Amino acid sequence: MNRPGVNIIPIHGKTPKIHDSAFIAPGCTIIGNVTIGAESSIWYNCVLRADVSRIEIGERTNVQDGSVLHCDPERPGDPDGSPLIIGDDVLIGHMAMIHGCRIENRGFVGLGAIAMNKAVIGSDAMLAAGAMLTEGKVMGARELWGGRPARKMRDLDDAAVAAMRMGVAHYAENAKAHSQAVDETLKG
Template sequence: MMYEHLGARPRIHDTAVVAPTAVISGDVEIGPNCQVLHGAVITAEGGPIVLGEHVIVMENALIRATAANAVRIGDHTLVGTLASIAGATVGDEVFFASGARVFNGALVGPHCEIRVNAIVQRRAVLPEGTVVPIGWIAAGDPVRMFSPDQAEEIAEAMPELDFPGHVFGVDRDTPDLMVQLTERYASSLARHAHDRQV
């Protein structure tokens, strides 16, 4: 299903194949010979998404751009089942295994491998050929690798995390943080009320 969102319609190359149960919404460009499989969601929430050539988006994967962070995925990249990419730039020939997660502002260089359930934290910068092991977390610039039990070390590698501020525009110290966050986010998402299926 394809939707016009905020006046922008998806643009799908005539050699690309999009499954009928995939959702493509807004300012999305899908390049030549791409494959978008069942249940995948590619949604441009205020910022553009561009998929290069021969990109494969597997079942139930999520690719999401925001006004603050566009998405660009390079040629010959595979986004595995249940993987998610939010507001990141991805080089050519990258492999995202099942359940991999990439957060806003991350830069993933060419030929990287993000293995099963691995995480690339916000604003992490992965040089060409980086491998993030199964279940591990990549953080910082220069990037460092952490096992999931290293919460303190991960926090130290990301001194400017401020996820609520960067993604939602709400100061982390706001007394009613979740009230402010959900009200602003709901207001933004309400723009979908005017979407049109195309």
């Protein structure tokens, strides 16, 4: 797997598995038991570290610039640990910290937001920019949560959900353009 400018680091016998159609921007570091699905995009200077559990990212999901993704191992009383499971068509904004939680299909994480172990972001739900979803909190489908700690603010209407879906389509297309630009730059 040759991805110039990307650090792909196996650890503990686990090597990242990245679909050929995924865009991984230069400057990213992807470590250990990470799976990235088709047409997903990991943008500039992200770190995905699955050295103690696993990170699973579905299809057409984007993780925007500078985000950090991690997980937690099993512990006494917690045999499953806190893997990070991210569904399809998920938007994760710039500089987010996503740790050992679950983001269901079409979930949205705003700029600089934090989601902690065992939290759940429901399908078509939005964690607002700068929000902190604390450990074990569960956001239902189509809910908007904000604040530190995050709490439910309201339900999302059809227009908000449609806008998030447009964002997914935009990032899928933009990733193709960036992939081509990176390739052309490397060819010199």
